Amino acid sequence: MKYIYKITMAIALFMVSSTGFAAIGQYNVVLVHGFQPDQLQSRPDRDQVAADGSDYWQNYWLQHADARVDWPAHERIEGKIASDYLWPALKTLSEQETCLSGCILVTHSTGDLVARYLLDNQANWLNNAGLEPLNIVGTFDFAGAGGGVELANIAVNVAEGGGWLNHAMKKAVSLWMGQLPSKDNIGVLNDLKVANARQLAMWPDNRVPRIRFVGNGSDFLGATSPFIPGSDDGVVAAHSACGAADAEAFDSCSTAIEFDGKLGYVQTGVRRFMPSHYPLLMGDKYSHLTIFNPWHKGKVTATDPELVLGDQSRIAVDTVDEDGWFGKKYRFVKDSDRDTLSELVHALPQ
Template sequence: MKKSTLLLLAGLLSGTTQAAVGGYSVVLVHGFQPDNLASRPTGSQVTSNGATYWAEYWRDRADVRIDWPSQERVAGKIASDYVWPKLQQMSRNGTCASGCIFVSHSTGDLVTRYIIDNQALWLQNAGLQALNIVATFDFAGAGGGVELADLAVNVAGGSGLIDTTLKLALSLWLGQIPSPSNIGVLNDLRVNTARQLAAFPDSRVPRLRFVGAGSDFLGATGAFLPGEDDGVVASHSSCGASSAASFNSCSRSVAFDGKLTSVSGPSAFMPYHYPMLMSEGYSHSDVIANGAADEVTAANSSSNYLNGERLQFSTYDETRGWWIFSSRYRVVRNSGNTSMSALVYQAAN
């Protein structure tokens, strides 16, 4: 009998069930919320914001959320006041006793990396059991930093020149031009800063990447991002590349639109980072939404969890075009009418 079936039966017998993925508990870590910089939420408002963030697809498919306010810093109050209490609760409740999968979006990728690097030591020092994290699903991951954050911090500090184009880009992303007093996690999102934060965790947890190359901002922000981007995060970051450079795909042989061709992609990745699904039409927010934005391709169609179990996507190759003008494309089955998040969820179950 499959592990997931056994866990489901156990849950029914005990009167409770978990919103598990393949028998593993799901932990959500949301991304940057620009409005927090001005509103500075605390307490129940942070929790409410976290619930709203994931409402479209993942919220009701998860067991736990780690909610945090964007006006704080990752290694500061985000870790001490929001992450640490939740880790203790999860350990005491045995949330990850049979394994758990962290699902992150955007800056949640960076927060998750900090958790992976520190949780075992923190919990063991508190006399608690470390969490058994078998993998992460990172959507539009910003763990490699965001060039727009560098620009925003420079402008807020008065050291950056702002013209009409940059002002438009920052306003579309942040809703405002930030002041020096309300930068918060933007400090951690600067490319060099992000890449130095828990860059080489001892844990070997696989970081599985799901990436888009569309935009919510009609391309207005893309001029400030190297290579392909999703309107907020450049592909070097979302793919998990080991260096910040201009890349046009997460793969050197598959383009974002699925075309099988030689393309500028990373030759090396951050430790245990593995790009999987990509799509030219998905924007930064689309990847965790509940609608299909475009066909999806695969930089890699399968990858292992920490315990050796495997996440596998079904793909097919087809010829498009005519005669000498034809090309081969790789497509994930059913991706034309299934959201990227749903493709991942279905493959993991």
């Protein structure tokens, strides 16, 4: 229980700043990357997995990180990803006391799902080894795939040769993965199937706040969107990225504001969330790949200028309200016309 107190106090320290966030305290940053489809065929060794993990973040977050948790896409989360990659990484982080004063996980895409499994198990694993559990004060999740990916369902069907699949569905999978998968290289795609993802560590005992950053653009000119329910970032549906409790067709992470910042009731906004999941920033033009990279894609909005967490601590965001045509009202994060979404988020304690 001593870790719950640390988490509460750490998150309570977030304050408003001119760039969207600020933080008091010194927390280390640990990166957890997303799905790398080329690894399904290349089946990289440990050294290559580490090299790929470094390359994944090199455009922005690598320079701001203190450590990474790298994992291979051709394995399963509850299999060798856990035993051969998560456990050694956790052991090293504990032995080196990386998170002794608190650390924040920054995840992208499938890294969200990997992190959920890590958070659910790290204390038991490390305690059983006689090591100190990690003091993880929160996570920053970009385009989180923890709620599953509908394209993964299609990809597995393609690989297994089951079901009826038309040309457009296969094209959508190939755009996402850069290839069509075969039955001998499915790997973590099994974990990304919506039903499977939502059964993996869904009710963790450790209530680490999971702060969500969500896009609504596309890297594929909208070609994948017909196979993804509701709004999406070209790969992940809003239900997953927002952290919704239900895998339904949602068009916003909020019932009070749209992706483009327009204020007003959103009938298809998310109402129920997975435990400790808090969507904060939404970027209407940010896609699955641009959301965590240093590429500006327009203004960003906030689900709420002051996000209240489960323990009543708060994260405040500096926003500006603007008038639009025909009496419409919009809300944007201050300086989001200039700073990228990742730059806005980068208030990680350094």
